[in-house]
Amino acid sequence: MNNKDIGSRIQIKPSTFLNPVPVVMVTCGDMEHANIITLAWVGTVNSEPPMISISVRKERFSHDIIRSSGVFGVNLVSEDIVKQCDYCGVRSGRDTDKFAETHLTKFKGEKVNVPLIAESPVCIECKVADISELGSHDMFIGSVENVSVSDKLFDQKGAIDLSRAGLVAYNHGEYYVLGDRVGFFGFSVAGRDALNRRMKK
């Protein structure tokens, strides 16, 4: 662990500069009147019990739907649905039936009465536990009630291999697939055997 040339720094104005961030399609409403909103201001906020935060501008069509229904779905985005994901971020559900326009397939959550996206590799069903008004956005804290995973992500041993999902990250206004794996949690203190076993696959 040696220093590199650290150069000098430029001060810029306070802004939302955390990168990369997730990008997900959040679903809301019911099976008859379903909407999709693409969000990047999302994050895991608690482990036990599992909770996710999503931040939505008050004026967005989905805002009041989620607020009144108290439920939402978080659908992860793989490369093969990134175009639909982008489309759901630039069009409003006030004018558009996004499921119809994108040809994405609706299905109902197992534990939460919310539409989900069948083409998404991982769908997370949430109930709203809290709402905070932060300014431009309201932050909804969702408790995770159920998770379903595409059967294509399971390896021969029955373990989930998320690298098969081709998930997309959002970085400074652009969508990227993940590239090289450069480590695993604990690799900096792992022994040679663990490094050989886990970094080779």
Place this chain on the structure above:
Amino acid sequence: MNNKDIGSRIQIKPSTFLNPVPVVMVTCGDMEHANIITLAWVGTVNSEPPMISISVRKERFSHDIIRSSGVFGVNLVSEDIVKQCDYCGVRSGRDTDKFAETHLTKFKGEKVNVPLIAESPVCIECKVADISELGSHDMFIGSVENVSVSDKLFDQKGAIDLSRAGLVAYNHGEYYVLGDRVGFFGFSVAGRDALNRRMKK
């Protein structure tokens, strides 16, 4: 936008399955007694004013430092410091001077009295605006007071080219660099000129 074969779904227990997520080195304390904690439960939660959430387990050494000082730094992680990042996630500041052990370089924030990491491509200075007890973790909402960017990220026109940073994402327990760029915000409805201009670079 056509359907693909959607296969079938496997239900798994409620868990923290949002992926990929950011991974950052959060700094706290002062220039004499500084600590670094690696966190992935972080996210942007508001745009105007800019706010970030970080979730920290109550028993972590940094938890009380951030709570009592009311400030923290969010240091983005590039591939060349991912090993130090991992190390700061598996060792505790109770036992270790992480700046000394990782040879990372401390510098003081411009607007917030908090140590930051000079090797980080982007450092975000935050003041704690709110704390919520969620269960295993406390969620700290930080208002962004300043951002500094390495001068190496600026292109010839003086614009920030974040692709130069080699930022790392965290995906299901593993660190990945970003791979191919597969779109930009609005690409699904962009005209041919914009697509040619922006997807070529």
